[in-house]
Amino acid sequence: MMHDGYGGWMFGGMWIFTLLFWVLVIAGVVLLVNWLRRQNTNESALEILKKRYVRGEIDKETYERLKKEIEV
Numbered sequence: 001m002m003h004d005g006y007g008g009w010m011f012g013g014m015w016i017f018t019l020l021f022w023v024l025v026i027a028g029v030v031l032l033v034n035w036l037r038r039q040n041t042n043e044s045a046l047e048i049l050k051k052r053y054v055r056g057e058i059d060k061e062t063y064e065r066l067k068k069e070i071e072v
Contacts, residue, residue, distance in 0.1 A: 045070050 049070065053063040 046067065049063065049066055052058050058066070
């Protein structure tokens with residue numbers, strides 16, 4: 001009989017740490033990609049205001065008033 005003293009576990013259960021390592025690497029990459037994507041979508045307050053006006057969420061008077069407040 002050939003027993004290496006590990007009870008049949010590959011390298012004494014080292015595969016668990018290998019699996020955990022790769023799960024952490026993949027999770028880190030996913031988190032990094034999501035964070036970078038959010039960093040590139042930062043819009044200025046004026047851009048958001050313009051979009052709200054174009055979509056009809058606010059009227060012209062509100063747009064002009066808020067635009068003056070933003071530009072100050």
